[in-house]
Amino acid sequence: xxxxxxxxxxxxxxxxxxxxxxxxxxxxxxxxxxxxxxxxxxxxxxxxxxxxxxxxxxxxxxxxxxxxxxxxxxxxxxxxxxxxxxxxxxxxxxxxxxxxxxxxxxxxxxxxxxxxxxxxxxxxxxxxxxxxxxxxxxxxxxxxxxxxxxxxxxxxxxxxxxxxxxxxxxxxxxxxxxxxxxxxxxxxxxxxxxxxxxxxxxxxxxxxxxxxxxxxxxxxxxxxxxxxxxxxxxxxxxxxxxxxxxxxxxxxxxxxxxxxxxxxxxxxxxxxxxxxxxxxxxxxxxxxxxxxxxxxxxxxxxxxxxxxxxxxxxxxxxxxxxxxxxxxxxxxxxxxxxxxxx
Numbered sequence: 001x002x003x004x005x006x007x008x009x010x011x012x013x014x015x016x017x018x019x020x021x022x023x024x025x026x027x028x029x030x031x032x033x034x035x036x037x038x039x040x041x042x043x044x045x046x047x048x049x050x051x052x053x054x055x056x057x058x059x060x061x062x063x064x065x066x067x068x069x070x071x072x073x074x075x076x077x078x079x080x081x082x083x084x085x086x087x088x089x090x091x092x093x094x095x096x097x098x099x100x101x102x103x104x105x106x107x108x109x110x111x112x113x114x115x116x117x118x119x120x121x122x123x124x125x126x127x128x129x130x131x132x133x134x135x136x137x138x139x140x141x142x143x144x145x146x147x148x149x150x151x152x153x154x155x156x157x158x159x160x161x162x163x164x165x166x167x168x169x170x171x172x173x174x175x176x177x178x179x180x181x182x183x184x185x186x187x188x189x190x191x192x193x194x195x196x197x198x199x200x201x202x203x204x205x206x207x208x209x210x211x212x213x214x215x216x217x218x219x220x221x222x223x224x225x226x227x228x229x230x231x232x233x234x235x236x237x238x239x240x241x242x243x244x245x246x247x248x249x250x251x252x253x254x255x256x257x258x259x260x261x262x263x264x265x266x267x268x269x270x271x272x273x274x275x276x277x278x279x280x281x282x283x284x285x286x287x288x289x290x291x292x293x294x295x296x297x298x299x300x301x302x303x304x305x306x307x308x309x310x311x312x313x314x315x316x317x318x319x320x321x322x323x324x325x326x327x328x329x330x331x332x333x334x335x336x337x338x339x340x341x342x
Contacts, residue, residue: 032310035338038267041308044326044337045074051328051335053092053137053257054318055099059116062318063099064328064335065089071101071110071119074335082119083110090187091137091147095171102147104134107173124173129160137258139189141198144168146179146219148186148200155184155205155228164227166200166219182225182242183217188258193272199246201255201276204231211235214255215245216276216295247302253289254279257316263323265340272297275307275325277314292317292327308338 033041050067057063061075063082071083071092083101091102099110099119107125112118125147128135133150140146151164158164165181166189185203192199198219204212205228212231217223220243229238232248249255257277261270273296278289292314294307308314312331320326324339 033308033336034310035308038341039338040341042337042339044335045079046332046334047079048072048328048333048335050330050333052088052090052315052330053102054316054326054328054335055092055094056318056321057094057099057116058097059112060321061116062326062335063092063094065092065101067330069103071099073116082116083121088134090134093138093140095140095145098171100138100140100145102135102138105130107135107138107145107147107169125169125176129158129163131163133185136185136187137189139191139198140171141191141196143170145171146189146198148183148189150185150187150203151227155207157228166198179221180219180223180225182223182227184227186217186219187256188276189219190258190260190274192260192274193262199258199260199274201258202227202245203254203256204251206252210251213251214249214253214278216247216249216255216258216274217243217245247295247304249276249278249293249304250288252281254281255289255293257314257328259317259319259325261325262319263325265323266325267340269296270294275317277317277327279313279315279330290314308336311336 051064053065055063061073064072069086070081073080073082087104089101089103093100101108105128106123108123110119131152136148138147146168149165166179166186168179169176183202186200188201200217200219202215204214223243226242230236230242255276256279261273273294276293278291280289292308294305296303311329314327315330316328318326327336
């Protein structure tokens with residue numbers, strides 16, 4: 001998703017909120033969200049302002065970042081603002097008793113006190129490169145923070161070696177290093193259960209009409225992922241020595257939020273699958289995206305299929321504590337609760 005367009009979309013979202021379907025009707029009808037047979041969609045929370053990321057805290061509340069810079073906590077039938085003043089926060093994750101926030105050029109921690117009623121902010125990483133994109137999602141694994149850092153332009157040779165990379169840091173923000181490079185906008189990061197493998201979504205470049213797909217990549221240390229000269233399965237030039245994606249999505253679909261299903265209530269075929277939120281096309285001729293894709297890993301191949309359609313701009317997906325899946329729709333300000341029908 002393009003950072004420069006994010007502020008424009010925020011203003012549009014505020015207007016759409018004023019025209020939105022009343023909450024009671026939204027809950028009853030699912031607002032047109034379509035999921036596979038055997039699943040149901042309910043309203044988890046509404047009235048948000050362009051939610052961008054979600055993470056469950058140790059207090060069992062759901063923490064949500066918004067494009068307007070607020071961090072909210074949702075629980076016990078209440079929505080509470082716990083922090084403000086972040087510049088376009090796009091990544092959010094709890095590690096221990098600290099909430100890590102990835103916002104424009106910065107990674108910060110929020111440390112709770114007084115029973116999670118107050119939070120102290122500390123910026124632990126600053127000066128990250130920004131431009132067309134910025135630093136995106138983050139995830140912890142093996143004592144490291146892994147962080148996606150987008151390119152500063154649509155397609156260019158970056159002057160700053162940290163642009164268009166995945167970086168990693170220690171939890172205090174020290175020992176920063178480039179872990180993999182050649183990723184235009186690695187928005188969503190997740191660890192595959194059972195393997196410990198790191199995966200990331202990536203948004204393809206816009207300047208080749210509808211030729212360049214979005215991707216899901218397995219990230220390995222020192223990996224070279226081809227941006228800007230190569231894309232998909234051998235498109236462009238300069239592909240030798242680069243790592244091919246494990247799954248492709250339609251061009252301009254803006255494959256962003258990522259999680260691996262770790263619950264036990266979905267049918268067995270979904271266990272271990274990846275869910276990818278496609279924010280939706282802002283360029284190109286086709287109206288691609290606006291859905292959540294299911295990425296299924298079998299012994300010899302990876303396949304993709306639609307899991308949730310009828311969404312406006314889904315941006316974040318997360319496992320809920322009850323084994324269901326939550327989808328945050330940036331466009332409508334709604335968090336949807338998808339669960340297996342009983």
